[in-house]
Amino acid sequence: MxxxxxxxxxxxxxxxxxxxxxxxxxxxxxxxxxxxxxxxxxxxxxxxxxxxxxxxxxxxxxxxxxxxxxxxxxxxxxxxxxxxxxxxxxxxxxxxxxxxxxxxxxxxxxxxxxxxxxxxxxxxxxxxxxxxxxxxxFKSTPSDVRKYFQTLPEDSIPFVPMQVEVQIMTLNPVIPREEIDEVKARLRDFTDRVNKGESEFSTLAILYSEDPGSGMRGGEIGFMSKANLDPEYAAVAFNLNDPKRVSKIVESQYGFHIIQLIEKRGDRINTRHILLKPKVAEKDLTEAMNRLDTIRQEMLAEKYTFEEAVYYVSQDKDTRNNKGVMVNEENQSNRFEMAQLPQEVSRVVSTMSVGEISKPFIMSDAKHNREVVAMIKLSNRIDGHRANLSDDYQRILAMYEESAKEKIVDDxxxxxxxxxxxxxEDGWRNCEFKHEGWIKTAKQ
Known part of the structure; x- marks a missing residue:
């Protein structure tokens, strides 16, 4: 060139x-x-x-x-x-x-x-x-990690904030059939208005969709593969062929949808949708709270353990078969800093003692975008401290591997x-660069 x-x-x-x-x-x-x-x-x-x-x-x-x-x-x-x-x-x-x-x-x-x-x-x-x-x-050994940690300056040893280990059980309040029927009736009305040319799908999505992310864009979610979509949503969306028509009502973990095709491009599809979520009635939340409170009283009376109750009662699929143990998705460990917990859980945990079982409380299930009733057990609390090999080996291992690999790349x-x-060029040379050798000397 x-x-x-x-x-x-x-x-x-x-x-x-x-x-x-x-x-x-x-x-x-x-x-x-x-x-x-x-x-x-x-x-x-x-x-x-x-x-x-x-x-x-x-x-x-x-x-x-x-x-x-x-x-x-x-x-x-x-x-x-x-x-x-x-x-x-x-x-x-x-x-x-x-x-x-x-x-x-x-x-x-x-x-x-x-x-x-x-x-x-x-x-x-x-x-x-x-x-x-x-x-x-590159391979690391415990000896390498130990030597690395021993040579770290004291001010480079990270402070590990307080961490907790939490178990959880949840109940999904029953949604009345009448509420579900009302949601479906509204979606059928939207479908009729679009199919008759009385309303634009995108306008209805802006006005009524309960998906805040896509609603403001007329329901458009952008190009997605099947793997990126809810399975029930994908099964219907990928069978759409006419951009002027509206799908049948689709039930997913998020609620009920109607879908309109925008464009297919290979194994990806761009659609818009309107999402409506059946509302949980106050009496159904209260009923679920009362049920969990009864279970709590029986656990306190030592009729069964929290772990046993989780297996038979909890409706949280992610933790039910793991004794209710919550897993930190950021590092795949059982430990959470307080800011990493769901807000409602963090608020309850802050006042608990290790081994204590909380009273039932209402929390938002962000993954499924709904309200659930929960109860938690505080399994362990690790006070804030300077990292050490016995309590924080995985954290120090990650630090060592990152440092060692960075040196390999830098070399x-x-x-x-x-x-x-x-x-x-002139005007771009007066810098302190991260790496040496960019500015060549006469000998070079």
Whole structure:
């Protein structure tokens, strides 16, 4: 690639694009740096330092990884990339409010944004594969972890906040048949109005859908594969063929839906829906509370244990067969910091003693978007402390492995920087870079 070709004039103002760095024969343009900076601001990522120093170095490192990916013939499956592009478009639409807002943010039409995201995601996946290949043979031993911990400066040993281990049982209050029939009648009315041309599906979704994420966008959920959708929803949605018609009523774990096809694209589909959720009556919540309170009294009388009651009573599928033990999805352990617990559980746990069984309380089941009645047992409390090997081995192991793998990658980068032609233009050199060797001396 020649300088004459790469220093092309921009389409809007015919001003020659400014080159900030050269990596081999590849330029890093000022516009690339500024666009990357805008993306970081949108994603609310902290930039600890001068972005016009940090971002070009990151782009230069990416160029080195991509060159290695080319040498290693790394290929990213395009179906995987397409799925990730769709997820990113959906994320952007959710956060900005509409596809038009996404186009306004990127200052380009949606097809061009898809092309841009496809390139960015493909490159990111290639970089990750190169880094994984560099560290794939790394192995750690308990001795390595112990030596690493012993050499950590005291101010680098993390403080572990108080953690708790919690067991839970839940009851789903009975929803009266009359309430379900009322919800279905409303959805049938919406369907008739759309099919007769009296109302637009998207308008009804904005006005009535109880899915806050998609409702504001006229019910549109974006391109999804079957694996990304509720099974009951997917089974109906993927059988739709006429964008002008409305599906039958679909019951899922979230409530009742009607669905309209927008577009099919290979194994992915874009639909809009209207979600209505039957409401739990106050008397049904009270009845469930009373039932759990009776069970609590019998446990306190030692007629059976919390663990035995969970197996026969609890309707929480995730914990029922695990003695009610809650699992922290962030680290797959049984321990939670208070902020990681559901808000209602955290509030109850804060006043409990270890081994105590709470009174029943109402909580929101975020996964299924409904109210349930719950009761918990506080199994253990670990007070806040400086990390140590006996209590926090997994945390320290993760720290050691991250540090060791980062060093492997850094050592590789230092060698690549030394062996690669690098030129940093005037105005971009006065920086404290993370890695040495970017600015070549005369001897180099």
């Amino acid at each position: 020649t300088a004459a070709i790469t220093l092309a004039a921009t389409a809007q103002n015919n001003i020659v694009e400014e080159v900030a760095w050269w990596i081999g024969d590849q330029p890093i343009y000022k516009s690339e740096v500024e666009e990357a900076y805008q993306n970081l601001l949108f994603e609310r990522q902290d930039i600890n330092g001068d972005p016009y120093c940090i971002i070009p170095e990151r782009l230069a490192m990416e160029r080195l990884f991509l060159h290695q990916a080319e040498l290693d013939s790394i290929d990213i499956p395009q179906a995987q990339v397409t799925m990730m592009v769709d997820q990113q478009i959906n994320y952007l639409t959710n956060n900005l409010g509409s596809k038009e807002k996404v186009e306004e943010f990127y200052r380009r039409p949606l097809p061009e944004i898809r092309t841009l995201l496809r390139e960015l995601i493909t490159n990111r996946q290639k970089v990750e594969q190169v880094q994984n290949s560099l560290t794939q043979d 590789w980068l230092l060698k690549k920087i030394k062996d690669t032609y690098v030129r940093i």
